[in-house]
Amino acid sequence: MPTPARLHVAHALHEVFGEKGRVPDIWDRDLGEDAALAQALLGLCLRRWGRLQAWVKPKLKDPARGVPLGTQVALAMGLVQLAWLPGVSDHAAVNEAVELAATRDLGFVPHKGLVNAILRRAAKDRAGLAAELEALPATLDRPPAAERALRAALVPHGAVADLEVLWARLQQPPRPSFRVLAGEPPEGLVPDPQLPDCLRLAEGLPFPRPWLEAGHGMVQDRSSQALLSYRWDRPVTRILDACAAPGGKTTTLARRHPGAQLTALEVHPRRVARLRQTLQQRGIEAQVVQADAAEWLERSEGAFDLILLDAPCSGSGTIQKHPEWPWLVHDDLPRLTGLQRRLLTAAAERLAPGGLIIYAVCSWLPEEGIAHRDWLAEARPDLRPTAVWPAALGAPAEVEGELTACFRPHPLRWEGEGFQAFALTR
Ligand SMILES: C[S@@+](CC[C@H](N)C(=O)[O-])C[C@H]1O[C@@H](n2cnc3c(N)ncnc32)[C@H](O)[C@@H]1O
CATH class of the missing domain: 3.40.50.150 (Vaccinia Virus protein VP39)
Structure with a gap:
């Protein structure tokens, strides 16, 4: 069985690409220490989905026909870990994706071998894989709805020429903001220079989950x-x-x-x-x-x-x-x-x-x-x-x-x- 973190990510990807539904707010609840890995993995799969699929396509026997969602999800998750999550071993990235492909409700069992073959080959040169994926056009990850939203954001400021800059910025995970509800904020939360009641998490510090769970603060954009x-x-x-x-x-x-x-x-x-x-x-x-x-x-x-x-x-x-x-x-x-x-x-x-x-x-x-x-x-x-x-x-x-x-x-x-x-x- 894949780890709970990877199962949660696979469920979320099925929800988005299968059901066209949003990722539920509490999708990563109960993951404990694995939440960070799950968040990074899901974020990268979603932000690079177009490129990941484009990279896989020419490697399929019948590229025009494509593969079922279960296979797409298993491959995307494996590739993301190999390309951009250096803390995950080759073995974990490949084997867990293969196991996922073999899971009846989330994978596509007949494609277990295909997932194994593609990922094993990719694992031989992880840096090369990352370079190949990043060399694909960023527009592959940007369906028309996103293009329209970006233009709408930039037009009023006369800045449409900066569309790629804005897109690159939106592809970074956001830095959360907080507000105190009671007592003093924990160490590592620093006041925002523009908004005195707003606190930002200092670089590299852990998310203040215990403080939030104790009801002493809240996340607010x-x-x-x-x-x-x-x-x-x-x-x-x-x-x-x-x-x-x-x-x-x-x-x-x-x-x-x-x-x-x-x-x-x-x-x-x-x-x-x-x-x-x-x-x-x-x-x-x-x-x-x-x-x-x-x-x-x-x-x-x-x-x-x-x-x-x-x-x-x-x-x-x-x-x-x-x-x-x-x-x-x-x-x-x-x-x-x-x-x-x-x-x-x-x-x-x-x-x-x-x-x-x-x-x-x-x-x-x-x-x-x-x-x-x-x-x-x-x-x-x-x-x-x-x-x-x-x-x-x-x-x-x-x-x-x-x-x-x-x-x-x-x-x-x-x-x-x-x-x-x-x-x-x-
Ligand atoms: C943007 S969210 C509000 C967020 C909230 N103000 C906050 O800061 O936590 C909009 C909310 O309006 C609710 N909503 C949608 N249609 C509504 C309606 N006709 N009357 C009242 N609430 C509605 C939605 O369910 C959603 O919870």
């Missing part, structure tokens, strides 16, 4: 932290977090506005359960409601001084964290943009005079972000852009003094997820 660094000094007594699970931003909102009444909405029952659990563990008081936010807003009463609409979106800005994103099917953009508009319309109705609404998506696609702001400007002239983010984090076009009404960081100058956010008041 740098862009989310910047989003929540809005400057707003008007009184805030009622807050709505309209799309709240898993609750990272709800936590930050509660801590930024202690004493305010906080309502957190989430439509999916399983995510509601996770949201409740997160808030309970962190001692955050909020009214959690399972509902479609638009429907709930339409049928309930009262106005909010602060509404955060961290809307469901394509997630095109999360390619670095989710290297499976380029390989998934992204045919639900019309549904998402319709939902985003419906949520925005309903939220705008319930904004108190003088209140603040923040709309955000972790996407670079203009139709999910800035286009909604332009549409709202016509549909709801009573809503005015309001500058709340430090200008250095946002788009130069909207700079008003030191602050900006639009947070759309430059993808090459900003380390963090791709985001579009705008702030409005009425």
